[in-house]
Amino acid sequence: MKKILIYITLPLIILATACEKEIKFKGDNKVNPRLVINSLYKSGEVLTVNISKSSPVFGDIKPSYINNAIVDLYSAGTKIETLKSNDNGNYMSTHIIGENRKYTIKASATGLSAEATQLVPKNVPFTIYKVEKGVFLDKDNYKNTSQPATYVTVEFNDAQQNNYYIAKAYTLYDASSYTEASVFYEEYDKSQSTINKNGTSKELYRNLIFSDFGFNGTTKKYRFGIDLDPQMFNDGYTKGIRVELFSISYDYYQYLLTLDSYYNNKDNFFAEKANVHTNITNGLGIFAASTVKSILITANELKNLK
Secondary structure, three states, X not given: OHHHHHHHHHHHHHHHHHOOXXXXXXXXOOOOOOEEEEEEEEOOOEEEEEEEEOOOOOOOOOOEEOOOOEEEEEEOOEEEEEOEEOOOOEEEEEEEOOOOOEEEEEEEEOOEEEEEEEEOOOOOXXXXXXXXXXXXXXXXXXXXXXXXXXXXXXXXEOXXXXXXXXXXXXXXXXXXXXXXXXXXXXXXXXOOOOOEOOOOEEEEOOEEEEEOOOOOOOEEEEEEEEOOOHHHHHHOOOOEEEEEEEEEOHHHHXXXXXXXXXXXXXXXXXXXXXXXXXXXXXXXXXXXXXXEXXXXXXXXXXXXXX
């Protein structure tokens, strides 16, 4: 009887050990708390920075906001101002961020200090080269039915260095009322039987982010779809579609990509956990800049598309 038990349990042991996966922890082995600086900002606006303190790596305590930190803003090595606390760890500047300028933020509190430096990208003017009425494959519909969409081709001059972009779109009702629309690169229309993809483009948070890999330093025509039926603008209530093209820093780009990977993998026990990109010296978080230009495609243009 004992021999039978041995032969039965041995395969189970082999199967159990074969399913094991060793995932090595790649983070900082130190459990000491650090300052967390978070700010995604853009030119033409004042700077808002959030300051908190990190919790232990394997702890359940959420980062705690710090309202008594000293937060200084510098540009080109010269101190501009000390930011004022606005509760919940938020600190407000009165300085309007300028494009193509380098800024440094320095924060200190409770015996901790951290800092980060960022060059604000230049604005990238663009034009609307073409607007088209089309359809796209509804990815949430298992019947693969097509839905009406608006396709936009923008044209812009890409600078002679590595550049990174975000394309956004909104349905505009008036100067202060709008709703965000989904922007996508996957194209599906009656003239093609397959879905085209650009390897440098990625759909994130209803937006499309992409780099200039493959067209660095050239004039680029970039086509993408917007999940909006142009015929919906027949009602006279909507003003049109506002298209925005953000020029973002490398740190901004990497942060968005790694944050997306983190959320996609955090509940997968077998996936290797992604480290979210940080550019904070002696701390954690992100201090990253952008500039943005926008163009309105009017309701009259949209409703008359063939």
